[in-house]
Amino acid sequence: MVGGVQGERRDQLVAAAFRRVAEMGFEGLRLRQVAEDVGIDHSTLHHHFATKQDLVGAVAEYTTRHFWAAAPQSAEPAAALREHLAALRRMIEDRPDLLVVTAELDLRGRRDPAVAAAMEHHEAGWREVLTGVLAAGAAQGVWARPVEPVVATELVIATVKGVRLTPRVAAQAFEQLEALLIGGASGNAEGERQ
Known part of the structure; x- marks a missing residue:
């Protein structure tokens, strides 16, 4: 994982996505909601994960x-x-x-x-x-x-x-x-x- 603020934000996004999947399954995984859970704008999420698939891969690793x-x-x-x-x-x-x-x-x-x-x-x-x-x-x-x-x-x-x-x-x-x-x-x- 990347260090510093960027790494922390990325980790927060992965943890938020993990919680969403645990609560609602992949059907409930929405990038906009994951971004909101972490307190960032939806477009900012894409600085950490280019695609939803990238985020899903990070959730698998996590x-x-x-x-x-x-x-x-x-x-x-x-x-x-x-x-x-x-x-x-x-x-x-x-x-x-x-x-x-x-x-x-x-x-x-x-x-x-x-x-x-x-x-x-x-x-x-x-x-x-x-x-x-x-x-x-x-x-x-x-x-x-x-x-x-x-x-x-x-x-x-x-x-x-x-x-x-x-x-x-x-x-x-x-x-x-x-x-x-x-x-x-x-x-x-x-x-x-x-």
Whole structure:
């Protein structure tokens, strides 16, 4: 992001657009209203974003950046997967607006190749990290059954994206996913192996 006043204004515009999408979906995203939310003239918005598409791309980046905090940190694959799923579960509970906006971006991406490309670009890191964790676990034989890392990565992502629509079952879905991949009852797999 650009520093200084210009960077601050740009960040404010992205945050305002994010809120509009979270509240009303893309159908409610109007550049004039985003500019008003930030207290600038509509024409001034175009100094920061030449097109609405540019603003949507910035919203995609802003939204997916929040998921970086859920990246697994542990060097041990099973612990890394558990901590990642726990962080995602907390995010679903604490930041439902992120789920709404990612769902909107995914839906829009099905009709808009530019949004699809932006989401693919921003999710590439997530896929890379998850695939690495799952491949390391496969190499160490820690998973409950043989795992194809790329396919298992898509299973995790599909679960996360699916529970956006029914967040009340997120905890149970993640527990089932954890049990499927790691084995045993959620949180007990390590103890059972020792």
